[in-house]
Amino acid sequence: MQTEKCTSCKAPLSEPGWTKFACPKCGEPIYRCHRCRHQSIPYTCQKCGYEGP
Numbered sequence: 042m043q044t045e046k047c048t049s050c051k052a053p054l055s056e057p058g059w060t061k062f063a064c065p066k067c068g069e070p071i072y073r074c075h076r077c078r079h080q081s082i083p084y085t086c087q088k089c090g091y092e093g094p
C-alpha cells in the first residue's frame with residue numbers, strides 16, 4: 042500500500058485527519074494533511090497547476 046503525501050507540504054499522510062478530494066479543474070486527487078487544513082494552506086494541483094484554498 043502506497044503512502045500518499047500532502048499536496049501542499051509534501052508531508053506523508055501518516056496521521057489521521059487528512060482529506061482527499063478531486064481537483065475542481067482536472068479531477069486529479071488532491072491530498073491535504075490535517076495541519077494544512079487547519080491553517081488553510083493553499084494547494085497547487087501537480088497535474089494542471091490549479092491553485093485553491
Ligand SMILES: [Zn+2]
Nearest residue numbers: 047050074077
Ligand atoms: Zn500538509
Ligand SMILES: [Zn+2]
Nearest residue numbers: 064067086089
Ligand atoms: Zn488539476
